[in-house]
C-alpha cells in the first residue's frame with residue numbers, strides 16, 4: 001500500500017469518494033464467533049505455543065484476473081506471478097508456502113472490472129471458484145475504497161464447501177513490494193486484525209488491554225489477551241483501525257490507563273507497507289493449524305491440502321531465445337513463430353509480446369515454442385519479445401533480454417495454411433521423370449518448392465504458384481539415384497515428402 005496508498009487516496013479525493021475511506025482499505029469482514037472460538041481452542045490445546053516451521057505446508061492457489069469485456073486489463077499473468085513470488089518471500093520464514101494449481105483464469109466482464117461493487121463476489125465466486133484451492137481474484141476495487149479482502153474460514157461466497165470464499169485484490173495495491181496479498185491471506189488463514197474489537201472503543205471494558213499480567217491487583221483489570229482482541233498474546237494490543245505510518249507517537253490509553261504501543265511490524269496491522277515485516281509466533285501457529293489437524297483440533301481449511309502439491313525442481317538457468325532471430329523482419333503479423341531453449345526444472349514458460357513497453361500478450365506455454373495467430377500484432381511494426389521459465393511453485397519471473405522483430409501485414413492466409421496439403425506421386429522415379437504434386441482443393445498462391453538430397457544439399461529450388469487445377473508437374477533435376485526430399489513452402493508453413501530416384 002505504501003506510496004500507492006497516498007496515490008489512491010488522491011484519486012479518491014478527486015473522485016469525491018472520500019467517505020469511502022472509512023473502509024480503511026481492507027474490506028475483510030468481522031471474524032465470526034466460530035473463527036474466534038477456533039483461535040481460543042488453539043490456546044486451550046497448547047497449539048499457540050507450537051512453533052513448528054521445519055515442515056513446510058504447501059497451499060494451492062488459483063488466479064482469476066478480471067478484465068473488461070474486450071479482454072483488456074491492467075493486470076497481467078506476470079504481475080500475478082510476481083505477487084505470488086513475493087508472497088512466498090513474506091511467508092518463507094513461517095513454514096507456509098503457496099503454489100499455483102492449474103492455469104490462470106481470465107474473466108472478461110466490464111461491470112466487474114470497472115465498477116466492482118460490494119457483493120459482486122457473491123455472483124462471481126459461485127461461477128468461477130475452484131475446489132480445494134485459494135481462489136485469488138484481481139479486479140479494481142479502488143472505487144469502493146478497497147485494496148483487497150480475504151474471507152475468514154466459513155465466510156464469503158459460498159460460505160461453506162471446499163469452494164468457500166476468496167481473496168480479492170486491487171491491482172493498484174498488488175504491485176512490487178505491496179503487502180496487501182500477505183495481509184489478506186492472513187485473514188483467509190483465520191487471523192483477525194490486532195485491533196480487532198479494540199479500535200472502536202480502546203478504553204472500553206471489552207477492548208484488549210495493554211497489560212499481559214493475568215493477576216493484576218484491583219482496581220486494575222487483568223490481561224484479557226486470550227479472549228479479547230485478535231486472541232493473540234504475543235501481538236501487543238492495538239487500537240488503530242485506519243492506515244498509519246511509522247514511527248508514530250501514541251497517546252491513547254486503555255481502561256487501566258496504560259498507554260497503547262501497537263507493533264507496526266505486524267503484517268495484520270494497518271501500519272503502512274514500509275513498516276510491516278512479520279507474523280508473530282502465535283499467528284504462525286494459528287495459520288498452520290487452520291490448514292492441518294494439530295493435537296486433535298481440526299483446522300477449517302485442511303481441505304486445501306488435498307491433493308498435495310506435485311514435486312518441483314529448482315530453475316537455475318534462463319531460456320535462450322531462438323526464433324525469430326533478433327531484429328528479424330518479415331514476420332507475419334498473424335503467424336509469428338517463437339522458439340526458445342529448454343530449461344531444466346521449468347514446466348512452463350511465459351511468453352511476452354510488447355510494443356515499446358506496453359504488454360500486448362502474455363501466454364503460458366508448456367512447450368518451448370509457440371505459434372502466435374492472435375490479433376494483437378499489426379503489420380509493419382517493430383515489436384519486442386521475451387520469455388521466462390517457471391513451474392507451479394517457482395513463479396519469480398526473470399525475463400530474457402528482449403529481442404526485436406518487425407512484422408508484415410497478412411503474410412499468411414490462415415485458411416490456405418490449414419489446407420496446405422499435397423500428394424506426391426510416383427515416389428519412385430527414373431532420372432528425368434516428372435514428379436506430380438497434387439495440391440488439395442482451394443489452395444492457391446505462391447509456392448516455393450525445394451529438392452534436397454540426403455545430406456541436405458539443395459538440388460533444386462523453384463518459385464511458382466499453385467496451378468488452377470491443383471496439379472503441379474515438377475521436373476525433377478536430380479540425376480543421381482538415391483533418396484531426396486521435396487519440401488513445399490507457403491508463407492512459412494511447410495510439408496516434406498520423400499522420393500527415390502532409381503536407375
Ligand SMILES: [Zn+2]
Nearest residue numbers: 026028183193
Ligand atoms: Zn485486513
